[in-house]
Amino acid sequence: MRHYSGQRRMLLAVDCIIFGFDGKDIKLLLIQRGLKPEQNKWSLMGGFLQPDETLDESANRILKQLTGIEGVYMEQLHAFSNINRDPIERTVSVAYFALIDIHQYETQLNDEYHAEWFLLNKKTRLIFDHEDMVRLAQKQLRYKAALHPILFELLPEKFTIPQLQDLYEGVYDAMFDKRNFTRKLMSTGLLIKMKGKDKSSSKKGAYYYKLDKKKYRIKQASFLNFVSKAEKFL
Amino acid sequence: MRHYSGQRRMLLAVDCIIFGFDGKDIKLLLIQRGLKPEQNKWSLMGGFLQPDETLDESANRILKQLTGIEGVYMEQLHAFSNINRDPIERTVSVAYFALIDIHQYETQLNDEYHAEWFLLNKKTRLIFDHEDMVRLAQKQLRYKAALHPILFELLPEKFTIPQLQDLYEGVYDAMFDKRNFTRKLMSTGLLIKMKGKDKSSSKKGAYYYKLDKKKYRIKQASFLNFVSKAEKFL
DNA sequence: CCAAAAGTGTTTATACTACACCCATGA
DNA sequence: TCATGGGTGTAGTATAAACACTTTTGG
Numbered sequence: 001m002r003h004y005s006g007q008r009r010m011l012l013a014v015d016c017i018i019f020g021f022d023g024k025d026i027k028l029l030l031i032q033r034g035l036k037p038e039q040n041k042w043s044l045m046g047g048f049l050q051p052d053e054t055l056d057e058s059a060n061r062i063l064k065q066l067t068g069i070e071g072v073y074m075e076q077l078h079a080f081s082n083i084n085r086d087p088i089e090r091t092v093s094v095a096y097f098a099l100i101d102i103h104q105y106e107t108q109l110n111d112e113y114h115a116e117w118f119l120l121n122k123k124t125r126l127i128f129d130h131e132d133m134v135r136l137a138q139k140q141l142r143y144k145a146a147l148h149p150i151l152f153e154l155l156p157e158k159f160t161i162p163q164l165q166d167l168y169e170g171v172y173d174a175m176f177d178k179r180n181f182t183r184k185l186m187s188t189g190l191l192i193k194m195k196g197k198d199k200s201s202s203k204k205g206a207y208y209y210k211l212d213k214k215k216y217r218i219k220q221a222s223f224l225n226f227v228s229k230a231e232k233f234l
Numbered sequence: 235m236r237h238y239s240g241q242r243r244m245l246l247a248v249d250c251i252i253f254g255f256d257g258k259d260i261k262l263l264l265i266q267r268g269l270k271p272e273q274n275k276w277s278l279m280g281g282f283l284q285p286d287e288t289l290d291e292s293a294n295r296i297l298k299q300l301t302g303i304e305g306v307y308m309e310q311l312h313a314f315s316n317i318n319r320d321p322i323e324r325t326v327s328v329a330y331f332a333l334i335d336i337h338q339y340e341t342q343l344n345d346e347y348h349a350e351w352f353l354l355n356k357k358t359r360l361i362f363d364h365e366d367m368v369r370l371a372q373k374q375l376r377y378k379a380a381l382h383p384i385l386f387e388l389l390p391e392k393f394t395i396p397q398l399q400d401l402y403e404g405v406y407d408a409m410f411d412k413r414n415f416t417r418k419l420m421s422t423g424l425l426i427k428m429k430g431k432d433k434s435s436s437k438k439g440a441y442y443y444k445l446d447k448k449k450y451r452i453k454q455a456s457f458l459n460f461v462s463k464a465e466k467f468l
Numbered sequence: 469c470c471a472a473a474a475g476t477g478t479t480t481a482t483a484c485t486a487c488a489c490c491c492a493t494g495a
Numbered sequence: 496t497c498a499t500g501g502g503t504g505t506a507g508t509a510t511a512a513a514c515a516c517t518t519t520t521g522g
Contacts, residue, residue, distance in 0.1 A: 002323070004245060051244075051317075089236070094313050395501085413486095
């Protein structure tokens with residue numbers, strides 16, 4: 001037997017929700033769709049699953065095509081399968097979300113795709129069910145970041161505590177007490193204080209920190225509690 | 235335009251990891267596969283996604299075919315896409331996991347499929363990548379149950395605290411202090427004490443409780459802390 | 469010298485852990 | 496009457512929350 005008979009084959013797509021942080025705000029990378037239908041409308045970066053690749057490989061290929069970057073944090077989010085989600089043809093799409101450091105890559109954007117960073121809360125109309133995908137990704141980001149230290153993926157090698165706090169406050173759309181925030185952060189043992197200071201946002205300057213990468217890899221698999229109960233969900 | 239051109243269509247399958255609890259142990263519902271290849275080997279219950287259904291609908295249809303039951307807790311787990319996961323033909327499978335009360339349904343099993351309940355830790359060899367699916371489902375069950383009160387889905391309407399504790403201990407393969415466990419449980423406000431007692435497992439008998447369904451629906455969306463940090467993951 | 473952001477401690481309340489004895493009953 | 500499992504309380508520790516002043520320095 002070479003095939004299953006009597007079953008219909010379908011298109012499988014992969015769409016990437018790409019989050020970035022510019023030091024102040026959380027942003028979403030969108031492209032102007034080249035294909036019809038909905039040509040020139042804003043859309044997530046996506047593509048079709050190829051015969052010789054897994055979904056993970058496909059998502060990484062797509063991310064690389066658009067941004068030129070590889071090896072970033074990426075996880076499978078959800079498969080979307082509404083029958084008419086793509087008006088042209090039945091297509092099931094598996095959404096992935098990725099976290100990248102904007103600064104490292106903003107110059108690498110591939111112009112061919114007319115990509116742009118959008119503020120996450122500035123609701124841009126997207127094609128198909130891409131808005132559902134973004135909503136779910138945002139929910140998942142909050143969920144995950146409340147328990148695991150994944151938001152470091154959005155920061156450059158060197159970062160300051162106030163930057164980190166801005167990031168968490170952006171993700172949860174909430175304000176945190178900086179004393180309690182700093183204490184929690186330090187209690188993880190994940191941060192290493194560096195010599196220099198970042199003076200770009202104050203006269204006094206804020207110390208740079210970097211991640212203790214060894215501990216980071218271990219702790220990713222375990223729970224943390226960055227965010228208080230009430231704030232874990234909106 | 236009626237179709238996307240130049241893209242290959244593929245088979246999409248849905249496989250269901252069905253967990254049950256018999257009052258003592260957590261079990262997994264497996265079937266003897268009717269189709270070749272691997273005919274007569276044990277397998278998850280699965281099927282192909284049909285043109286007129288979403289993945290959620292497909293998973294529910296498959297569950298109903300096998301067990302006759304509907305309306306149980308079910309969530310999408312993950313899409314599995316290894317290129318040769320099915321040796322016959324490239325097939326991407328979306329796994330779902332379901333929680334059902336064994337007692338309510340054990341008589342409804344459809345004999346056509348030679349279904350049987352297996353102890354979760356008794357490692358039965360499964361076809362394809364179904365063991366990966368089960369492992370991931372088990373991990374997800376632990377993750378979710380540490381934060382949300384989903385394990386009630388495995389119990390009948392009326393249940394006792396010791397049953398509930400057996401259930402949690404089974405899921406986490408750990409022992410909990412019954413005083414602390416009871417206190418945590420009661421502090422959720424989700425349980426309503428009933429008149430009768432279950433005398434099937436002791437002479438004194440244990441009080442029956444039922445869920446406060448209204449509060450349950452609200453709390454499912456929020457965090458709980460049934461399990462201590464150390465035990466959230468194995 | 470002063471505006472603006474960085475950095476730092478203490479107190480209180482809540483939640484978690486460890487731990488041991490009495491109760492009810494059927495056999 | 497006794498073996499079996501069910502039910503209950505407390506004290507100590509750890510974690511989280513609320514809260515305000517001092518430091519640094521470029522302009």
